[in-house]
Amino acid sequence: MDYFFTEQQQMIIDTAREITNEKIIPVRAELDEKNQFPKAILQDIAKADLFSIFVPEEYGGLGGGCYDIVLALEELARGCVGVATSYAASALGIFPVMIAGSVEQKQKYLPDIASGVRWAAFGLTEANAGSDASGIRTTAVLDGEEWILNGTKQWITNGGESQIYSIVALTDPSKGARGASIFIVEDGDPGFSYGKKEDKMGIRSSSTRELILKDCRIPKDRLVGKKGTGFITVMKTLDMSRPGIASLAIGLGQAALDEAVLYAKQRVQFGKPIIGFQAVQHILADMAIQLEAGRALVYAAARHIDSNPKNMSKASSMCKVFATDMAMKVTTDAVQVLGGYGYMKEYPVEKMMRDAKILQIYEGTNQIQRNVIGQELNKEYS
Ligand code: COS
Numbered sequence: 001m002d003y004f005f006t007e008q009q010q011m012i013i014d015t016a017r018e019i020t021n022e023k024i025i026p027v028r029a030e031l032d033e034k035n036q037f038p039k040a041i042l043q044d045i046a047k048a049d050l051f052s053i054f055v056p057e058e059y060g061g062l063g064g065g066c067y068d069i070v071l072a073l074e075e076l077a078r079g080c081v082g083v084a085t086s087y088a089a090s091a092l093g094i095f096p097v098m099i100a101g102s103v104e105q106k107q108k109y110l111p112d113i114a115s116g117v118r119w120a121a122f123g124l125t126e127a128n129a130g131s132d133a134s135g136i137r138t139t140a141v142l143d144g145e146e147w148i149l150n151g152t153k154q155w156i157t158n159g160g161e162s163q164i165y166s167i168v169a170l171t172d173p174s175k176g177a178r179g180a181s182i183f184i185v186e187d188g189d190p191g192f193s194y195g196k197k198e199d200k201m202g203i204r205s206s207s208t209r210e211l212i213l214k215d216c217r218i219p220k221d222r223l224v225g226k227k228g229t230g231f232i233t234v235m236k237t238l239d240m241s242r243p244g245i246a247s248l249a250i251g252l253g254q255a256a257l258d259e260a261v262l263y264a265k266q267r268v269q270f271g272k273p274i275i276g277f278q279a280v281q282h283i284l285a286d287m288a289i290q291l292e293a294g295r296a297l298v299y300a301a302a303r304h305i306d307s308n309p310k311n312m313s314k315a316s317s318m319c320k321v322f323a324t325d326m327a328m329k330v331t332t333d334a335v336q337v338l339g340g341y342g343y344m345k346e347y348p349v350e351k352m353m354r355d356a357k358i359l360q361i362y363e364g365t366n367q368i369q370r371n372v373i374g375q376e377l378n379k380e381y382s
Pocket of ligand 1: 122124125130131132133134177178231232235236238239313362363364365368371372
C-alpha cells in the first residue's frame, strides 16, 4: 500500500533497507547462533546517520519524529529484531534526557548519541520490579557534591555495550513512585559494573545484562529533571518508545510473510506449488491482512503522536499490542506454511518466531498495555 512518504522518510527507508539487505540478513543466523552483539552493524548504522533520526536538530540530530523512527526500525527489523532492538535501545536510553534533561545534559550527551559514537540504555527493571515498575529498590542518596547509587538492574538491553545509562532510582523510598528519580550513569563510573549476561530464546544478538551499582558515585549534576519526578519521565519515555516496538513487529511480520509466500510458490506437493492450494492461500491471505492492518495502525499512531505529543499513551499502547500480537501469529503461521522445514534452523522463520515472543513482553507486557488503554478509556469517558 502507498503511504505517501515524504522525501526524507523515503530516504530513511532506503538507507535502512540497504543496511538490512547488505549487512544484517547475511549474518543474522550467525549472530543468533553465537549470541553475538552486532557492534559492527551498529557502527554501519551510525555511519549511515540513522542514530541522528531521533535527536533534535539543535543537538546534532535530524529532528525526526515518531513516524521517522518507526520507518527506520521497521526496515531494520525486517532483517533481524535483535539488531534492530540494539539500535532502538539507544533511543529508549536517551529519551529521559530528551524529555527531562537540562540544556547542559543535552549538550553533553545528545550529539554523541546522534552521531552513534556512544550508545545509551535504559535501566528501569529489577528482579522484583518488572510490570510493577514503581516497585524498584535501587536507591540514590546525595552525599555532598555526589549521588551514591546502590542496587541491581536486570534484563537491561545494551547492558555492557552502551556507554550512557539512564538509571531509575529512589531518592525518597517512603514515597514510592513519587520518590523516584532518573540519573545518568556512564560506563566506567566508580562502583558501576556489569553482571550476568542472559542467554535468551530470541533476539539473541542483542545484549541483555545486569547492571550493578555498588556505592556508585556520580556527580550531582547527573540527576535528570527534578528529584521525585522520575516515574513520570519513565512513563513518558515508554509512551515514546512503544511505537518503536510495534514497528519492529511490522518489520518482522513482513519478513515472515515474504518467506512464507516465496516458499509456498516453490514448494511442490501433490504435483503443484502449495500456493495453489486454498488451505495455504488462506493462511497467507490472513497473514497479509493482519500485517497491513498492523502497519496502518502503527503509522496512524506515529502520526498522532507527532502531532499530539501530550496525549500519546493510548495510541502508543494500542499499536504496541496489536502489532506485536500480530507478529506472534504471523511468524507462527510462517513456520506452519514451511512445515518441517520451517522448524529447522536452516530456514529463517524459526528464528523469526522466537524473536516475535519478546515483543509481547518487553517495554511493558501486552497485558500492561491493555491496562493503560483501559485507564485512558476510563478517563476519556468520564
Ligand atoms: N505519562 C505521564 N505520567 C504518567 C503516565 C504517563 N503515560 N502514566 C502514569 N503517569 C503518572 C501518574 O499520573 C501518577 O502520577 P501521580 O503519582 O502524580 O498521580 C504516576 O505516574 C504513577 O502512575 P500509576 O499510579 O498509574 O502507576 P502504577 O504504579 O499503578 O503503574 C503501570 C502503572 C503498570 C502502567 C506502570 O508501572 C508500567 O507501565 N509498567 C510497565 C513497565 C514497563 O513497561 N517495563 C518494561 C521495562 S522498561 S524497557
